[in-house]
Amino acid sequence: MDGNTPGGEWDKSKLPSRHVSIGNTSAPHRAFYYAMGMTDEEIKQPFVGVVTTWNEAAPCNIALSRQAQAAKAGVREAGGTPREFTTITVTDGIAMGHDGMRSSLVSREVIADSTELTVRGHSYDAIVGLAGCDKSLPGLMMAMLRLNVPSVFMYGGSILPGHFKGKDVTIIDVFEAVGANAAGTMSDEDLLELECIACPSAGACGGQFTANTMACVSEAIGLALPHSAGAPAVYENRDEYAVASGKAVMELVKTQLRPRDIVTRKSFENAAAIVAATGGSTNAGLHLPAMASEAGIEFDLMDVCEIFRKTPYIADLKPGGRYVAKDMFEVGGVGVVIKELLKGGYMHGDCMTVTGKTLAENYADVEFPEDQDVIRPITNPLSTTGGVVGLMGNLAPQGAIVKIAGLEKITFTGPALVFEREEDCLQAVLDRKYSEGDVLVIRNEGPKGGPGMREMLSTTGALYGQGMGDKVALITDGRFSGGTRGFCIGHVGPEAAVGGPIGLLENGDMITIDGEKGTLEVDLSDAELEARRAKWKPLETNYQSGTIWKYTQTVGDARYGATTHPGAKAETHVYADL
DSSP states (O other), X not given: OOSBOXXXXXXXXXXXXXXXXXXXGGHHHHHHHHHTTOOHHHHHSOEEEEEEOOOSSSTTTTTHHHHHHHHHHHHHHTTOEEEEEEOOOOOHHHHTTSGGXXXXXXXXXXXXXXXXXXXXXXXXXXXXXXXXXXXXXXXHHHHHHHHOSSEEEEEOOBOOOEEXXXXXXXXXXXXXXXXXXXXXXXXXXXXXXXXXXXXXXXXXXXXXXXXXXXXXXXXXXXXXXXXXXOSOTTSTHHHHHHHHHHHHHHHHHHHXXXXXXXXXXXXXXXXXXXXXXXXXXXXXXXHHHHHHHHHTOXXXXXXXXXXXXXXXXXXXXXXXXSBOHHHHHHTTOHHHHHHHHHHHTOSOTTXXXXXXXXXXXXXXXXXXXXXXXXXXXXXXXXXXXXXXXXXXXXXXXXXXXXXXXXXXXXXXXXXXXXXXXXXXXHHHHHTTOSOTTOEEEEOSOSTTTTTSOOBOHHHHHHHHHTTXXXXXXXXXXXXXXXXXXXXXXXXXESOGGGTXXXXXXXXXXXEEEETTTTEXXXXXXXHHHHHHHHHOOOOOOSOOSHHHHHHHHHOOOGGGTOOSSOOGGGOXXXXXXX
C-alpha cells in the first residue's frame, strides 16, 4: 500500500483493518462502527490505535487524555481514523517502598501485552502511543516493535520542579527527607512543607530518572519525533507535538516504514549512548534488552554497558547532577545532547527515524547553546565515562549495573550485611543498625524471586537523608529507581532465587566493587561458593496465585531484559503482515 489512490480512497488490501472494514463479510463489524457514529468515509480509511496510559493514579499520566485528543486530530487531518484506547500503569513513586512495587515491572509486560491484544483484536493499521510513567514508555515501545505496524511514540512530558528553601526540588528530595526526618535533621514541619510543594504540576518525575531517560531514548532510537521528548507536560506545545505525531503516523502508513525498519542494532547503541551521556536511569539496562528482544536483536545488559563505558557524560542532571528536565528543555533539549554525541562520533547518524529522515538529518540544524552549563560540549564532558557502568565478577557472573554519575569514589570494599527483603533493610537503616563501610545486600528481590524485581528508592533515599549515602554501598538482585544515587548496584545476576552467588552470601563476607575495572567480587573461593550452594534452598514467596505468580512462571533473567516470552526470534508471523 503506497498511500491514497488517485480517486482519494485508501487501498486497504494489505492493511490489517481490511479484515473488519472491507467487503460483505465485514458487515457485522461495520454495524458496530455505525453505532459509534462513524461514517462510510471513516470506515474506509486506515484505523490508527491511539493508546495512552492515562489514569488518575499519579501526575505522570494525568495530562495524557488531553494529548490523545490532539494526536487524534492529527490523524484525522492526515486522512486516518483514530481509535482511542487506554492501558494500565503502575506508578513507581506511589508503589515504592512496600509490596505494591512488585506490580511495577510486571506492568511493563501487561502494557505491552494489552496493547498487542487490542491492536490484534480490532485489526488496527498503526499506533500512536503516549506514555508518562517509567514502565509505560518501554511497554508501549515494546508493543510497537512486537506488532511492527507503523508507529510513533510520544512522551507525555515531565513535571515542573518544586521550590523549597531557595532551590529546585523533585520527588527524590522527599524520599531523602524521610531519612533526614528519621535522623532528626529535618523537622516534621519542614517535611510537610516539602511534600506539599515538591510536585507542583502534571507530568513525570523531573530529574533524569527512568521516565525522562526513556523519553530521551525514544528520540535517539528513532521512534519519536525530534524534540518531542523535552517540553514539560503542562506546556501547550506538547499538544502541537501530539498533532504532529498523528500526522506523522499517517505518512508512515503510506510509506509502510515500520518500527523494525527503524530500530536496528545501531539504533540500540544510540539509545544506550543517550542514557550514558545524560547520567540516566539504570533501568535502561533492563528496558533496552527487552525492546531488542521484541525486534529479534541481541542486545543484553552487558552490550548496553559496553556503550555506557565509552560514552562521555555531558548533561548535568539530577539525581547525580544539578538540573532537571525542564532546564535541559530550556537550553535546547535532548537534541543538543544528540548533536554533541553525533559530533563526537558516539552515535550513528545514518539510522532511520519516524520522520523518514536519518538521525543526523533530524538534528542537523541544532546549535550548541552558549552561556549555560546544563549540557557540556563533547570536548569538555563531566566525565569521559558514561554515568552508568556495568560490573561482572564472581558475585555477578551475568553482570550488574551501577550509576556512577555524581560519585567521587567509584571503588568500595566492605563486609556484607545481608537482608532477605527490602523492608528488613529499610527498617535497619531507619534504626541505624548498620555501620559506615558496610555493603548492604538485599536479595530475593529479582524478577522471579521478588517476585517482580522491586526498586529500592526508599532505602537509598533514607541512607542519603542520614548523610550516609556515600559511606556505605548497597547491592541487590532487584533494581533501583532512576532517582537513586549513591554506590548502589542493581540487577545482580543470576538472582538469588535461581541459585545465584548473591543468594550464598553471609554476614561479614568481604565484597569489592570497582567501577573503574567494572568488577563485583566476593572474597570467597569457588570451592566455598559451591559448598554453600549445596546447602542452599530457595525462599518461598507469598505469591502462589494471580498475575504476579503467572509472571514468575515465564520471566527470564534481568541481563536479557526480564522478558516473559521468546520475542521476535521465535515468531512465525508478524501481526502487520496478517
